[in-house]
Amino acid sequence: MERQSSGVLVQRRSRQSYRSYVGSHLGFTPGFTQRRLTTSRVAAARGRRGARAPGGRGAAEASPAQLALLAREWQLSYVTPLYRFRHDQLRSYARQLGAFLAAETRRGEAAEAGLQDGLKVSITLVAGMAQTEEDPDAVFIQMHSKRQFAAPDDAPRLAWSGWLACVGGDADYLRSLPPDFVCLPLLGASGAEGLTALVKAWFRRTFDCCFGPLEINSVNLQWLAALWTDCHAQTSIQQLKLVWSLPVEPPLQVTYTVHPQDAWELWKSVRQPGERGEEEVGEEDGSIAIEEVARFIKGLQSHFYRHFRVELSAEQLTQVSTALGAAKHSGRLKISNSSYMITTLTLLTECALLKMPI
Amino acid sequence: MEDPTRRMLQQLIRRIPTQMLKTSLSRWGRLDAEQLDFTQRKVVWTECLLALCEESGLGVKHITELEMIYVIDNPNRRLWTAYQLLEPEDDARSVELTHFKEQFKAHLAELNRHVSVKIKKHTDEEVWIRIAWGDSFSRPNHLKPTYVVCYLQTPYVFVNNLTSVQKPLLSQALILATKYSSIKDANLSGRKLTGIRDLLMKQFRQVFPSKHLQPLGENKQINSNPQIGCEQEEQSENRLQMACEAFGGGMLPELQTATYKLETKLKDNTNKIMTEREQPFRCVVTFASTNILESLRHSAMTGIASTPVTPLLSSITQKGRNHFVISDKGPGRLPQTPHPTK
Incomplete structure (x- = not known):
């Protein structure tokens, strides 16, 4: 079973041609989650490395639905597994959600949510937003408002959009779910908060799931900083910007903006050549180890300390941004380049799975 | 009233919050503000105000007067x-x-x-x-x-x-x-x-180094806990003294940011490749807060910033600047000639 699934996996990887595999940062996860998630993912990723098709990187062809995920800031939440969710019922779900929203409007409760009459809801599949065969397909929800005095050729205004995805979810965990459950642990929402609340309410009612805020902690922000910096050789990151917040009175914010080339050279210098063979360094290498991320951030922090005598490692990292994307501690995410979307979402799926109550 | 004049007045009113505008109008004294009903929506009474100005034959000259009154009263x-x-x-x-x-x-x-x-x-x-x-x-x-x-x-x-x-x-x-x-x-x-x-004009309480600790107001609050050991007390007093020497005592001038453009080599004992690299490590560090001097003094007092405070941070008060370019060239860590920064 295990072998079979990795065979399929390799095929998919070469076809989709995404790159960095998110290594294990599970050293930081609380003990109880380890039962669910394998702790040796770096090893697993490296084991598969030999089988990867050559030239399997670079910009992946993004589908239109994937493109819709770009250039918008998403507020992330985790979602517990959906009970009796079926991917072939999306049209019917769209109708039901539309009816639910209309009913809420009539009850007047949605007035504050900025909800107008006549929202057109569509729910579609997003192709290609998965990493393994076990990942359920991602779902994209859009709500367009019909303007009363719109000209016939006016495009309807997008009032709310959101997606549910599972990218590279832990295989053991996905397999352990009872057959009636579908796991799409990551929700990204963009639009009025009132509408987000209504959509969540409908999902809770229909699929017996629950939602919670997905904060991106310092460690995961560091991972994103390293992941994005690693891409600089292919796509310019323009700059690496890290923001820390210091708990003093009044609160102090430290913004650390690094020249892209220098950030990349620092990253290259902390990569461990010994463990993966010299010829591969800086070339095609899919995995990133937690130690490398730690050394990268420590390098930045010690340079800072030498000048300002403030130890950033003790402070909270609240924001990371590059031209490829931006993430905030509060769970806001923006992905600006489709090539690295899968990588980023793999990391966040893992965060969501860890955040979920068991 | 000519169109440009009208536009200018409209723009001015749009920018000013109603409460402040009321004060500015009465100080302006060109028309009777009593005639305006400020409880209405801004758009409505703006029209009335425009009409009043037109009636009184007020032009650009008078409106610039009003603008100046407002700006001088609200310079922040x-x-x-x-x-x-x-x-x-x-x-x-x-x-x-x-x-x-x-x-x-x-x-x-x-x-x-x-x-x-x-x-x-x-x-x-x-x-x-x-x-x-x-x-x-x-x-x-x-x-x-x-x-x-x-x-x-x-x-x-x-x-x-x-x-x-x-x-x-x-x-x-x-x-x-x-x-x-x-x-x-x-x-x-x-x-x-x-x-x-x-x-810039050093209008704040500067604290100078002295062998005897000055009785600073903040001291007593910090040391109110009798459990604190003697040594610890001395340390925190020391930190407080050094924090005030670097940033000043009492109320500090309000500054929102301090920016450092660093063009220095990255020296790290654990990273040979970067330490041996010829080029400087280019980055920009910005500190931001509603009052950065207060924030920095507090961080030095609480030990978040190690004391003695680095000259880079104390230069903000010592030199009266908040834009710096730091390079390895020249004696000392701070550049001797102030590079213009923007």
Whole structure:
């Protein structure tokens, strides 16, 4: 079973041609989650490395639905597994959600949510937003408002959009779910908060799931900083910007903006050549180890300390941004380049799975 | 009322919160503000105000007056950049207002014919200048004026909203009118005019190093816990003393940011590749808070920033700057010549 699934996996990887595999940062996860998630993912990723098709990187062809995920800031939440969710019922779900929203409007409760009459809801599949065969397909929800005095050729205004995805979810965990459950642990929402609340309410009612805020902690922000910096050789990151917040009175914010080339050279210098063979360094290498991320951030922090005598490692990292994307501690995410979307979402799926109550 | 005048008044009213506008209107005194019903929506009474102005035959000149009243009363709502005049002539200190006004207007008009200048004395030393710029083909644009605040007996000038084209003209007129030889960017900017002025003119309580700890107000609060060991108490007192030496005691001037452009080598014992690299590690560090000096002093007091405070941070108060370029060149860690930064 295990072998079979990795065979399929390799095929998919070469076809989709995404790159960095998110290594294990599970050293930081609380003990109880380890039962669910394998702790040796770096090893697993490296084991598969030999089988990867050559030239399997670079910009992946993004589908239109994937493109819709770009250039918008998403507020992330985790979602517990959906009970009796079926991917072939999306049209019917769209109708039901539309009816639910209309009913809420009539009850007047949605007035504050900025909800107008006549929202057109569509729910579609997003192709290609998965990493393994076990990942359920991602779902994209859009709500367009019909303007009363719109000209016939006016495009309807997008009032709310959101997606549910599972990218590279832990295989053991996905397999352990009872057959009636579908796991799409990551929700990204963009639009009025009132509408987000209504959509969540409908999902809770229909699929017996629950939602919670997905904060991106310092460690995961560091991972994103390293992941994005690693891409600089292919796509310019323009700059690496890290923001820390210091708990003093009044609160102090430290913004650390690094020249892209220098950030990349620092990253290259902390990569461990010994463990993966010299010829591969800086070339095609899919995995990133937690130690490398730690050394990268420590390098930045010690340079800072030498000048300002403030130890950033003790402070909270609240924001990371590059031209490829931006993430905030509060769970806001923006992905600006489709090539690295899968990588980023793999990391966040893992965060969501860890955040979920068991 | 002409269209441009109308637009100017509309824009001005849009920008000012109603409460503040009420005060400014009564100080302006050009029309009876009692006739306006401020409980209505802004759009509604703006129309009434426009009609009133038209009735009273008020023009651009009067509206700039209103704008100046508002800006002078609320100087902390725009971004100010500090400049410093250099090499005064012998009689520079004795320049008085009437002479300055005449000279400034004359010189500026010589450099740019289409310019409208209004000068107002606020306090004895504080002079406010409003400049609406035009060019050879256009009339002065009153929608985007430059504000300049001069303190005649000091070499400091504070400027808001100045383009790079206008900068040499203003510099020239200022130098000639104040009898100085040159002017430079003071590498200091902030949203609170009072904050950057107090910092530059050292209008805050400076604390100097001394062997005996000064009885500072904050001491007692920190040491109220009798459980704190003697040594710890001494340490925290030490930190407090050093924090105040670096940033000042009591209330500190309000500054929102401090920016450091670092062009220094990355030296790290654990990273041979980067340490051996020839080129500097290029990065920009910005500290931001509602009052960074308070924040930095607090971080030194609580130990978040190690004491003694690094000269990079204490330079903000010591040198009265908040823009720095730091490179490895030159003696010391701070550059000896202030690089202009923007």
